[in-house]
Amino acid sequence: MPRDPLLTAGPGRHHPFLMLCIRRSLAGIAATCAVSLLVFVGTDLLPGDAADVILTRSASSGGGTPEQLAALRAELGLDVPWPQRYLGWIGGLLQGDLGSSLVSGRSVTDVIGSRLGNTLVLAGTATVLLVPVAVGLGLWSGIRQGRPGDRVVSGVAVAAQALPEFVAATLLIAVFALIAGLLPAVSLVPPGTSPLARPEILVLPVLSLLSVMAGQSIRMVRARTSEVVRADFVRVARLHGIPERRVVWRYVVPNALGPALQLLAGSISWLVGGIVVVEQVFAYPGISHELVQAIISRDVPVVQALAFAMAVCTLAIYTLADLLVVALVPKLRTGG
Amino acid sequence: MTGAIAEVVGVRVEAPGGALLDHVDLTVLPGEVLGVVGESGSGKTTLALALLGETPPGTRATAGRVTVAGTPMLHVTPAERRQHLGRIVAYVPQDPVLALNPAMRVGRQVAEVARAHHDRRDETIDTRAMRALRRAELPGDPSFLRRWPHQISGGQQQRVTLAQAVVNEPRLLVLDEPTTGLDVITQADLLAQLRRLRDEAGCGILYVTHDIAAVAGIADRLAVLYAGRVVEEGPTSTLLSQPRHPYTAALIDAVPDPRRARGSAGLPGVVPPVGARPSGCSFAPRCGLVERLCLDAPPPPAHVGTQHRVACLNSERTGSVVVSAPTVRRVSTPSPRTSPSPANTLLVVEDLHAVHRTRRRQVVAAAGISFSLDRDECVALLGASGSGKSTIARCIVGLHRPTAGTVRLGGTILGRSVRHRRRDQRRRIQLVPQNPADTLDPSRTVGEQVARPARILRRRSARQAVAEAVELLDQVRLPTAVAARRPGELSGGERQRVALARALAARPEVLVCDEITSALDVSVQAVVLDLLADLRTELGLAMVFISHDLGVVASVADRVAVLADGRVCETGPTREVLESPRTPVARQLVHAAPRLPYRDVADATSVS
Ligand SMILES: Nc1ncnc2c1ncn2[C@@H]1O[C@H](COP(=O)(O)OP(=O)(O)OP(=O)(O)O)[C@@H](O)[C@H]1O
Ligand code: SF4
Ligand SMILES: [Mg+2]
Numbered sequence: 039m040p041r042d043p044l045l046t047a048g049p050g051r052h053h054p055f056l057m058l059c060i061r062r063s064l065a066g067i068a069a070t071c072a073v074s075l076l077v078f079v080g081t082d083l084l085p086g087d088a089a090d091v092i093l094t095r096s097a098s099s100g101g102g103t104p105e106q107l108a109a110l111r112a113e114l115g116l117d118v119p120w121p122q123r124y125l126g127w128i129g130g131l132l133q134g135d136l137g138s139s140l141v142s143g144r145s146v147t148d149v150i151g152s153r154l155g156n157t158l159v160l161a162g163t164a165t166v167l168l169v170p171v172a173v174g175l176g177l178w179s180g181i182r183q184g185r186p187g188d189r190v191v192s193g194v195a196v197a198a199q200a201l202p203e204f205v206a207a208t209l210l211i212a213v214f215a216l217i218a219g220l221l222p223a224v225s226l227v228p229p230g231t232s233p234l235a236r237p238e239i240l241v242l243p244v245l246s247l248l249s250v251m252a253g254q255s256i257r258m259v260r261a262r263t264s265e266v267v268r269a270d271f272v273r274v275a276r277l278h279g280i281p282e283r284r285v286v287w288r289y290v291v292p293n294a295l296g297p298a299l300q301l302l303a304g305s306i307s308w309l310v311g312g313i314v315v316v317e318q319v320f321a322y323p324g325i326s327h328e329l330v331q332a333i334i335s336r337d338v339p340v341v342q343a344l345a346f347a348m349a350v351c352t353l354a355i356y357t358l359a360d361l362l363v364v365a366l367v368p369k370l371r372t373g374g
Numbered sequence: 375m376t377g378a379i380a381e382v383v384g385v386r387v388e389a390p391g392g393a394l395l396d397h398v399d400l401t402v403l404p405g406e407v408l409g410v411v412g413e414s415g416s417g418k419t420t421l422a423l424a425l426l427g428e429t430p431p432g433t434r435a436t437a438g439r440v441t442v443a444g445t446p447m448l449h450v451t452p453a454e455r456r457q458h459l460g461r462i463v464a465y466v467p468q469d470p471v472l473a474l475n476p477a478m479r480v481g482r483q484v485a486e487v488a489r490a491h492h493d494r495r496d497e498t499i500d501t502r503a504m505r506a507l508r509r510a511e512l513p514g515d516p517s518f519l520r521r522w523p524h525q526i527s528g529g530q531q532q533r534v535t536l537a538q539a540v541v542n543e544p545r546l547l548v549l550d551e552p553t554t555g556l557d558v559i560t561q562a563d564l565l566a567q568l569r570r571l572r573d574e575a576g577c578g579i580l581y582v583t584h585d586i587a588a589v590a591g592i593a594d595r596l597a598v599l600y601a602g603r604v605v606e607e608g609p610t611s612t613l614l615s616q617p618r619h620p621y622t623a624a625l626i627d628a629v630p631d632p633r634r635a636r637g638s639a640g641l642p643g644v645v646p647p648v649g650a651r652p653s654g655c656s657f658a659p660r661c662g663l664v665e666r667l668c669l670d671a672p673p674p675p676a677h678v679g680t681q682h683r684v685a686c687l688n689s690e691r692t693g694s695v696v697v698s699a700p701t702v703r704r705v706s707t708p709s710p711r712t713s714p715s716p717a718n719t720l721l722v723v724e725d726l727h728a729v730h731r732t733r734r735r736q737v738v739a740a741a742g743i744s745f746s747l748d749r750d751e752c753v754a755l756l757g758a759s760g761s762g763k764s765t766i767a768r769c770i771v772g773l774h775r776p777t778a779g780t781v782r783l784g785g786t787i788l789g790r791s792v793r794h795r796r797r798d799q800r801r802r803i804q805l806v807p808q809n810p811a812d813t814l815d816p817s818r819t820v821g822e823q824v825a826r827p828a829r830i831l832r833r834r835s836a837r838q839a840v841a842e843a844v845e846l847l848d849q850v851r852l853p854t855a856v857a858a859r860r861p862g863e864l865s866g867g868e869r870q871r872v873a874l875a876r877a878l879a880a881r882p883e884v885l886v887c888d889e890i891t892s893a894l895d896v897s898v899q900a901v902v903l904d905l906l907a908d909l910r911t912e913l914g915l916a917m918v919f920i921s922h923d924l925g926v927v928a929s930v931a932d933r934v935a936v937l938a939d940g941r942v943c944e945t946g947p948t949r950e951v952l953e954s955p956r957t958p959v960a961r962q963l964v965h966a967a968p969r970l971p972y973r974d975v976a977d978a979t980s981v982s
């Protein structure tokens with residue numbers, strides 16, 4: 039297409055940003071639908087079904103007769119073809135009914151409700167701390183690339199990133215709980231109370247998560263920043279005699295921030311996986327215990343609900359980050 | 375020299391492998407434009423940056439001094455240097471797209487530079503910015519100031535960088551290739567404006583470029599840079615009419631001229647890279663006058679006239695001998711042709727209509743284009759940027775669906791899109807696209823891509839296709855090693871030649887060339903034009919040639935079709951159209967084209 043200023047001019051277009059928000063949100067919803075299907079099919083394809091597991095567990099001698107199995111399947115509704123079960127599941131989902139556990143018979147909402155809340159508190163706290171730390175340190179060390187400050191931050195970030203969560207968590211417990219005795223080594227939450235009521239139990243789990251994720255996030259933000267620092271427009275700004283502080287705040291930061299946030303979305307969604315390990319180490323009453331149990335006992339409704347919740351969180355984070363990037367980058371915002 | 379705005383004395387800029395600049399002496403007087411010309415890799419950018427006290431990363435200035443308005447620029451603290459940058463010496467970068475902050479509005483970008491050298495509360499900042507925008511001939515209305523860099527045209531982007539440079543009224547402006555990538559009319563505007571700016575502001579200008587024709591019309595003096603040294607320096611008229619260094623002479627001769635439809639001379643070889651430069655005269659490997667003495671030590675610059683210096687041991691023989699030197703080959707002149715002959719017609723484009731649709735608008739690119747092309751003829755399409763040239767090219771090869779009209783090849787009507795054309799029809803018409811980066815596959819090696827057309831369109835065996843590919847790469851002067859690389863590892867000019875080799879691999883009868891020379895510097899450009907001329911005489915290749923460079927058009931095309939508003943507004947033999955254009959559009963294009971003003975004198979004195 040020939041370059042024509044009339045075509046690329048932004049003013050006069052109808053709220054391209056609003057249109058974009060709507061488009062991205064619709065895309066998010068479409069992706070959620072697709073994910074629900076994947077989750078359902080994926081969990082449904084687990085080898086063996088709940089009927090197997092229940093019978094194996096109740097009959098002391100291995101397994102039940104084929105007749106018993108068939109009867110139980112019919113009772114649990116497992117004999118219906120899967121598309122029909124999928125639609126039933128979606129229908130329930132839309133009404134807030136996630137079905138009931140195949141093992142305990144309690145409603146899934148009851149089983150995971152408060153635990154999902156606890157996990158979200160942990161993940162939320164970690165995220166709220168991660169973003170400023172990663173963006174701040176990433177920008178800071180990217181701008182002073184190669185200087186001692188950057189060497190220290192990058193070195194620590196690499197080391198932290200290399201450490202598995204459980205090692206980081208164990209080290210933190212050793213230092214703060216066992217040696218210094220400052221913080222509890224396990225994070226017990228009495229049922230019916232919120233972890234926020236006793237913030238001290240959150241400190242070590244959040245620190246463990248941060249220690250691992252911050253490393254990778256800082257390095258990503260730093261990489262993007264040092265790319266911007268080397269860009270022509272930054273070099274030219276310096277050649278115009280623009281003071282270094284202005285160069286950093288008006289030229290480097292605005293251009294590094296958008297892409298940095300997009301990269302961060304990647305690490306935050308990765309937190310969904312890391313949290314399982316950390317919850318186990320600290321005996322934190324989050325979803326991970328339920329999830330592991332449900333997978334072992336083929337408690338499909340519980341697995342499905344948890345998997346779906348995790349997928350939706352991930353999608354939400356990506357969509358939010360996408361929209362933030364568009365808001366921060368003029369070229370995208372104006373639809374150019 | 376007294377009264378100089380800028381002085382460069384004995385400057386040497388060194389990288390670990392060798393010197394990028396050595397023994398460079400230059401001065402710029404107030405109100406003067408000094409043009410610095412040289413091929414790619416000769417050290418132009420390094421010199422431009424040295425005037426701002428800057429050296430490329432990993433390099434150091436190890437000798438000499440640079441002063442601007444009496445202020446030393448090298449070996450000063452960064453804080454001191456910052457005070458001078460933008461205030462006494464300002465820089466206009468090569469590529470405005472990359473040089474503007476994508477996250478800052480246009481008006482702000484200019485004001486920001488003013489603010490760098492004034493107190494934050496100074497009310498004159500805005501008036502200064504407005505004056506700079508006016509000087510750069512940009513609209514000063516708020517709606518323009520509030521645009522983002524991606525919302526203005528390429529020419530306007532370049533003007534914004536100019537406004538940034540003049541906002542603090544510097545004593546010296548340093549321009550690095552400011553017109554590459556602009557079409558002729560925008561380029562002519564910019565040059566005219568630079569002249570006005572110089573007169574109005576009285577600043578000195580250092581103008582660095584590989585395009586001698588562009589700088590000839592504006593520079594008072596020229597300096598020719600080769601392998602990091604100034605090999606010749608003098609008043610523009612003297613230098614162009616009586617070049618005394620063989621390199622200058624060859625460089626001038628390699629520039630195609632719109633009024634001289636006799637083809638240009640090739641300038642074989644490239645500038646020796648840093649670290650591999652000969653100990654004697656660095657031009658020796660390419661020089662037709664080389665003798666033993668030249669290889670001992672770099673020849674010292676000597677005065678050969680008022681203000682005319684040259685660094686060559688044989689400078690008195692230059693001008694008479696170099697043109698016929700064995701290494702310089704003259705391109706065969708296209709056979710003059712007056713009108714198309716119906717019996718020989720190969721390609722006919724009839725009443726072609728084409729549009730571009732975007733979400734909201736429809737842009738007419740062609741509104742009834744008709745022209746024909748004979749066997750072994752070359753027709754050039756001329757037109758300002760946005761006049762639809764590329765769209766027409768794409769319609770001919772079937773990559774863009776016309777809304778109406780036909781393309782006929784050897785009497786048969788071709789399908790509107792490539793998918794509706796037979797394999798053989800596809801083979802017979804090939805396109806060399808404007809931006810080869812878009813059409814080369816980044817994941818395949820160059821060799822594979824050049825071999826493909828022969829395998830697919832001509833059913834050659836893989837081995838045979840590869841052998842042909844190697845030969846083609848050699849013909850476009852690419853080293854064989856290039857075959858193993860991927861497009862990302864090539865420079866822009868090299869990619870352009872790969873695209874040409876790939877098109878030729880199909881053995882086409884019609885070659886559609888869309889701005890294939892704009893990324894090439896004169897020496898490679900001359901080689902490519904030379905190759906095309908050979909192919910036309912040997913294989914009878916016919917060409918549709920799109921270029922905004924009238925010099926190139928004059929040296930390859932038999933006929934010219936001038937486009938405006940999606941129509942052909944004038945056609946005729948190249949010479950006729952370029953010498954006496956009849957329509958206003960054609961006149962504007964021809965007059966906007968940069969040319970060597972002293973060429974006629976040069977022709978008169980050299981043997982040809
Ligand atoms: N930082 C660097 N370190 C070492 N060598 C360099 C560096 N920058 C450039 N060079 C080399 O120095 C020579 C001059 O480079 P320069 O960029 O000044 O050339 P130029 O004349 O501006 O070329 P072009 O027309 O392609 O822009 C080239 O051979 C280049 O490869
Ligand atoms: S000094 Fe010798 S090699 Fe160098 S340009 Fe002159 S004649 Fe050629
Ligand atoms: Mg350069």
